[in-house]
């Protein structure tokens with residue numbers, strides 16, 4: 581289940597439970613003749629029902645739906661207004677579920693801000709209406725409830741973020757993985773088409789990777805890939821992204837980079853890697869294929885196909901070389917030419 585669907589389900593469940601709870605409060609107050617409180621609860625029920633409707637309408641962009649903040653702010657404000665205008669008995673019983681509800685529906689910071697504001701209003705009200713001891717005791721209890729809920733939500737957000745990072749990160753090198761490559765490249769292609777800027781890509785393979793693995797073992801090769809990743813992160817500029825593929829290969833997406841630029845950076849990568857002495861294996865060389873998006877390239881396979889052909893051409897020419905492929909294969913020419 582995606583995060584958007586999960587949020588839609590939890591928001592719907594939250595609003596439905598809140599509606600049932602507040603509607604039962606409304607009925608109870610009607611039964612005992614507390615008409616002011618009945619109208620308050622009825623208004624709050626309408627707001628939570630509105631929240632459920634809004635959740636359904638915004639189900640496709642639940643993570644960025646801003647309307648929840650307004651609905652929750654209206655719920656909290658109506659309770660604070662009723663607190664000071666009606667001085668209802670047992671108001672802390674209304675506040676407790678609402679502070680948890682704020683945290684369940686809103687992003688952590690917004691939920692905390694609303695819940696703590698409500699807590700401040702409650703403690704001022706209790707201080708004036710019931711005295712210091714009552715106010716401190718109830719405020720401490722509600723504060724503990726807010727803290728535990730916020731900690732739980734922070735923990736959940738943290739775990740969700742770690743799971744997302746793991747899903748898009750190569751465990752050995754720490755660069756992004758192939759799964760994330762297609763997603764990002766398609767976005768970059770769409771951005772380049774919309775904004776009319778250049779986009780280039782490079783694919784890079786360690787020369788004689790299989791022989792090196794036989795010689796230095798899997799661990800030695802993994803250490804080398806880690807160091808190569810750090811080196812590449814040091815060479816590329818902010819905005820460029822790096823991906824680890826299989827068999828000692830890397831992929832670079834370079835937004836705002838024209839043909840002349842990708843030739844410069846490909847050559848710089850080739851040269852700096854060849855000049856370095858790598859702790860595990862000594863000297864290493866790489867072959868690089870590069871290309872720039874042409875107007876006909878609308879999808880990732882268009883660029884993948886051409887950049888792979890360029891890498892293949894570089895490898896055919898022997899180790900330690902780079903090759904640039906233009907849209908038309910017959911016009912392909914070497915980087916250094």
Ligand SMILES: Nc1nc2c(ncn2[C@@H]2O[C@H](COP(=O)(O)OP(=O)(O)OP(=O)(O)O)[C@@H](O)[C@H]2O)c(=O)[nH]1
Nearest residue numbers: 815816817820834835836837838840841842844845
């Ligand atoms: N995407 C990307 N392009 C690079 C990088 N380094 C060089 N280039 C491209 O190569 C061109 C020439 O780069 P340089 O020789 O470093 O010259 P520069 O004037 O210092 O380049 P700027 O980074 O644009 O200031 C740049 O304009 C870029 O198009 C890089 O790390 N990433």
